[in-house]
Amino acid sequence: WKQKIDLLVPYVKKRVIEQIKAVALIIIYLVLFQTLILGIAIAEAGLIASGIAIVVFGLAFFMEGLFLGLMPLGEVIGVKLPQKSGLFVILVFSFILGVGVTFAEPAIGVLKAAGAFVKAWDAPLLFLLLNKYSNYLVYAVGIGVGMAVVSGMLRFIYNWSLKPFLYGGVVILTALSIWAEFNPNLRYVIGLAWDCGGVTTGPVTVPLVLALGIGISRIVSKGSSELSGFGVVTLASLFPIFTVIICGTLFLNKVPVPTVEKLFFTDPSIQEKSKYLFVSDIEYKGYALKNASPETLITLLGGKEQMLDFIEKIKNTDSMRKIIFGSEDIAVFERWLIDNGTQEQKLKVFGNIENINNTLKKYFFTEQKFLNVNDLITRNFFASMQAIIPLVIFLIIILMIILREKLPQPDEVFLGVVFSVIGMLLFNIGIELGLGKLGNQVGSKLPSSFKSIELVESKKIITNFDESVMQTAITPSGEKEKIFYIKNNNQYERVPYKNTEYDPISKTYIYTPIKSPMFGVEKSFGGYLIAILFAFVMGYGATLAEPALNALGLTVEELTVGTFKKSLLMQTVAIGVGIGISAGLAKIIWNIPLIWILVPPYAILMYLTKVSSEEYVNIGWDSAGVTTGPITVPLVLALGLGIGNQINVVEGFGILATASAFPILSVLSVGLYVNYKRKKMQATE
16 A cells, blocks of 8 residues: 555646646736735635635546546547548537537536526526526537537548638628627627637547547548647637527527516516526526515515515425525525515514524624535536536447447546546536635626725624714715714724615614725726736736646647747737737726627738638637636636626626637737748748
């Protein structure tokens, strides 16, 4: 055992350190930016740190399992399939593989979690795709990736150029997106669709598809196969955009048009379509309870008594709490009621003021105590099994039954599958507890650089509040405002009094600290500049930390015989991603339609693609794929949604889309410059 441990520890240590290197830079940057630049402490720091540690181990397990189990299967099938099967079988297999790898992508679960940030009345179609039909969204993405893999295999087999695919794909997608922009529901799906293109090119899709392609090209490629591995990543980014927009159009007539909250729940002409967004009537009413105003809820339920009866039923019915709050635990419901319920609702559940106050002291902002570890592990375990096992079974069936080949190194493959499941389980848990929370938190705090924000995580409760301590302040225009002072850590802070935060019956006041804008002025140029610079540095640093970019740089340097240096490619891609994330942030801050930001760079890209050589087109367009790694995608998505939620935009998608477009632009531009210098040097010799 000692000898085995002595051999195993250095191996495991190396794999874990690789993942720490990939994660550390961007995590440290986010934490330091929020704490030092914005001056806001990280809430739930212990839980987030634990989640990030779990992500590191999850990625280490997952990547090891990928290389031990899934990739060898893909490469063996890639070699044997063209030897024993015709073109039709190869293409059918490629399509099913493309669909399967999508389910196994770790970041695909982040898209489903994004549904909590979208209000049903603001963007009904987007809400439907991210909540009730989130599985349909994944199917649409999978079909897109399947189509991309089929196209990639045809390229490998017939040695086709990538350029015609790019011309056709970009023109069709741009036209489709411009058309969608004029539909009140579809315009909010555009950002999601383009972001899905970034989610698909992750640690499962790229290695497996490349392994399959390399295997096939060894046997059937009719031309030079040096660049055969390039291009398929690009196609896997483009096709899902098309399928997601098409998926959205299928439900257009079944959802209401965007409207205001009150009409969404109470207008008879809208209600039927509003209910379509939810699985059941209880979920529909529960959503109104959690998100609509008390007046709207009372109107929806038919009166105040009916509303209170509904609250009491939730208290007494486990199944209702499960549907509405995601847990049967009464503590979750009570906690929500203490934080968000009206006084009448609290009295209906707790009985009297004394019980309300005791429950308030018990539950007030102790969210971490409600972490249901069993539910967390069970839910993510089954999700991991559903993602990995069907894909593995499919590959083994193809290998052993269709191709009649033996399983290569079955013990290693089995171990790889186990590692993949464990890795995805840990990764999903870590995203939920750590990376997702951190990204959303930094995103929601970033607007404090240019506007005042409420620090919800720092809420405090003042019991036995005495109204006599209030004072009156007067504004320059002569308006009177009530204020009072609160003592925090031996310092006195002036607090504006809000009627909505005070409950005269229980004499409790909920105080939410407000963070003033960085330069003391709302919407200052300096504040906006800080936010944009933050986005650029984040994109630049995160890209340089991506292991896939380093591997791409080495490959490109070899293929171009040292003309395009690895360091030059890495810097070029990183700068492009930095610019892209900055542009995506600008889209969210100023609520700019995404199509306005995407059309200009893609129009330029069409020209650059036309005048660039085939090798640089393949390299440049695939460089966008390496920027969307398993760490970057969840963080960037959470960041965008956090910013959007804080400044009340309808949706916070689009950052991944811009982060994918601009590095292609930068690589093709530098590629043209490198080619120009090479030709100039050859002419002078």
